[in-house]
Amino acid sequence: MAAMSAIDTELSELIDEFELLGDWEERYRHVIDLGRTLAPLTDEERSDANKVRGCASQVWLVTERGPDGLSFRGDSDAHIVRGLIALLLRLYSGRTTADITAFDAKAGLAKLGLSGALSAQRSNGLFSMVERIRRDAAGA
Amino acid sequence: MLIEPKITAAFDPYAIRDEFPILSRQVNGNPLVYLDNAASAQKPRAVVQAMVNALEGGYSNVHRGLHTLANETTDAFEAARDSVARFINAAPTEIVFTKGATEAINLVASSFGLSLKAGDEIVISEGEHHANYIPWHFLRERQGVVIKFIPVLDDGSLDLDAYRKLLTPKTRMVAVTHMSNVTGAVTDTQAIVEGARSVGARVLLDGAQSVVHQPIDVKALGCDFFVFSAHKLYGPTGIGVLWGRPEALEALPPYQGGGEMISWVALDAVAYADPPHRFEAGTPPIVQAIGLGAACEWLNGIDRAAAAAHEHALYKRALERLEGHNWFKLIGDALGKGAIMAFAVEGAHAHDVAQLLDKYGVAVRAGTHCAEPLMRRFGMASSARASFALYNTLEEADAFADSLIKVQGFFS
Numbered sequence: 310m311a312a313m314s315a316i317d318t319e320l321s322e323l324i325d326e327f328e329l330l331g332d333w334e335e336r337y338r339h340v341i342d343l344g345r346t347l348a349p350l351t352d353e354e355r356s357d358a359n360k361v362r363g364c365a366s367q368v369w370l371v372t373e374r375g376p377d378g379l380s381f382r383g384d385s386d387a388h389i390v391r392g393l394i395a396l397l398l399r400l401y402s403g404r405t406t407a408d409i410t411a412f413d414a415k416a417g418l419a420k421l422g423l424s425g426a427l428s429a430q431r432s433n434g435l436f437s438m439v440e441r442i443r444r445d446a447a448g449a
Numbered sequence: 450m451l452i453e454p455k456i457t458a459a460f461d462p463y464a465i466r467d468e469f470p471i472l473s474r475q476v477n478g479n480p481l482v483y484l485d486n487a488a489s490a491q492k493p494r495a496v497v498q499a500m501v502n503a504l505e506g507g508y509s510n511v512h513r514g515l516h517t518l519a520n521e522t523t524d525a526f527e528a529a530r531d532s533v534a535r536f537i538n539a540a541p542t543e544i545v546f547t548k549g550a551t552e553a554i555n556l557v558a559s560s561f562g563l564s565l566k567a568g569d570e571i572v573i574s575e576g577e578h579h580a581n582y583i584p585w586h587f588l589r590e591r592q593g594v595v596i597k598f599i600p601v602l603d604d605g606s607l608d609l610d611a612y613r614k615l616l617t618p619k620t621r622m623v624a625v626t627h628m629s630n631v632t633g634a635v636t637d638t639q640a641i642v643e644g645a646r647s648v649g650a651r652v653l654l655d656g657a658q659s660v661v662h663q664p665i666d667v668k669a670l671g672c673d674f675f676v677f678s679a680h681k682l683y684g685p686t687g688i689g690v691l692w693g694r695p696e697a698l699e700a701l702p703p704y705q706g707g708g709e710m711i712s713w714v715a716l717d718a719v720a721y722a723d724p725p726h727r728f729e730a731g732t733p734p735i736v737q738a739i740g741l742g743a744a745c746e747w748l749n750g751i752d753r754a755a756a757a758a759h760e761h762a763l764y765k766r767a768l769e770r771l772e773g774h775n776w777f778k779l780i781g782d783a784l785g786k787g788a789i790m791a792f793a794v795e796g797a798h799a800h801d802v803a804q805l806l807d808k809y810g811v812a813v814r815a816g817t818h819c820a821e822p823l824m825r826r827f828g829m830a831s832s833a834r835a836s837f838a839l840y841n842t843l844e845e846a847d848a849f850a851d852s853l854i855k856v857q858g859f860f861s
Binding site: 333334337338341366386387388389390 | 797798800801804805808830859860
């Protein structure tokens with residue numbers, strides 16, 4: 310078995326974190342709380358160029374290149390989506406292109422017991438964001 | 450035949466629910482509370498069975514055949530037209546089957562639009578569903594027709610004083626909602642029709658919501674066109690109605706060309722059929738029309754005034770439970786409004802609200818409700834909407850209110 314990537318390590322921490330939570334209400338509360346920890350993007354950053362298409366609510370993603378690789382910041386006008394973005398950013402920020410490309414976000418997030426939040430209609434914006442992160446990483 | 454509204458205590462939503470098997474299902478471990486009726490209503494067994502019977506026992510294409518099944522299907526299809534006509538106090542020849550309310554408005558806009566020139570004016574309101582805006586926008590974009598918007602007041606009703614000032618000798622069409630799909634406000638059709646008549650304009654009413662919540666008598670309304678969809682009226686998707694006053698329909702050129710809509714065809718000339726068939730090119734949605742006819746007959750067997758009173762009681766119950774909370778913002782409280790409750794929860798996005806309500810089994814809509822200008826008018830990017838049907842119960846109104854209070858707790 311291949312060694313765990315940094316993303317996989319973070320994911321297993323997230324899984325542990327969510328396993329401590331009881332019912333769906335606690336899990337959703339936690340997601341919403343995670344969303345509150347995200348620094349909101351500025352009005353300028355909430356631009357059309359940064360807007361992720363295919364989303365029921367609005368989602369923005371800012372990709373920044375630093376000396377340690379790519380970092381991502383995201384935002385949404387909806388709380389649950391914002392929380393899910395926070396989860397994604399914990400997984401993806403500061404990772405290598407190889408790790409980002411190898412990671413299956415859908416399968417990973419499904420392990421957090423949030424299936425209702427990830428149904429196609431609700432989460433297509435979120436996975437558009439994943440696609441964008443993967444594209445930005447591949448182009449880095 | 451006029452539909453006489455009368456209030457009775459005999460209306461029993463629990464008996465009606467038995468005719469809707471879907472209402473007894475569970476969603477996310479909770480009993481389903483279906484409050485997305487303004488988007489699409491569930492179908493009673495009578496409608497489903499009529500469609501199954503048509504498909505299993507007597508299906509063929511209509512109008513063209515000489516064999517037994519063709520005759521039976523044509524009879525059933527035209528009987529459906531008769532049912533629809535009786536349902537809105539019209540003649541069968543005044544009933545055009547369309548795909549839905551949207552296509553009905555597109556039909557009028559595109560056919561009536563042929564007679565318009567640059568500078569001619571169409572009056573709609575800023576509260577319209579996009580279906581009653583974009584077809585007219587096409588005329589603005591392509592032909593230089595001017596669209597004027599009746600402002601919406603804070604309670605959701607139309608500003609009729611402003612309306613009268615918008616009318617000019619160039620006004621050719623006034624096309625407004627009969628009942629808002631967001632605020633539930635009911636339009637004062639008498640004022641709308643009187644104004645339009647004073648300048649010689651035609652009137653189209655979008656009845657997609659009103660036809661569900663109140664008996665409709667198109668003759669009493671005095672409009673030229675009245676449109677609605679079947680699927681909000683407990684009927685199937687894929688079918689709707691354009692009702693037209695005979696002289697208004699007669700004056701419209703055809704919409705789409707094809708079979709059925711012609712009286713004769715030569716290589717150098719074509720003569721069109723009379724309404725309604727002039728506007729029904731191609732094979733119509735036969736089974737859906739039969740389903741719509743069954744829905745109208747089913748509703749004719751129900752005390753509509755009592756059903757409307759019941760729906761309003763549910764609306765009132767939910768509102769009483771919620772209006773005391775300072776985080777609850779109702780959109781539109783016009784007198785006599787339909788049982789449609791659009792609202793915002795302060796501190797939460799409408800999508801959060803709808804998504805969490807769903808976890809409690811409560812189905813509501815969230816978004817712009819295909820009325821972006823109206824959302825903007827009320828200073829909102831989106832809102833959630835609970836809409837009540839005759840099969841909903843007081844317990845469900847309570848379950849909705851209880852769940853919404855719990856949902857708000859996630860954001861406080």
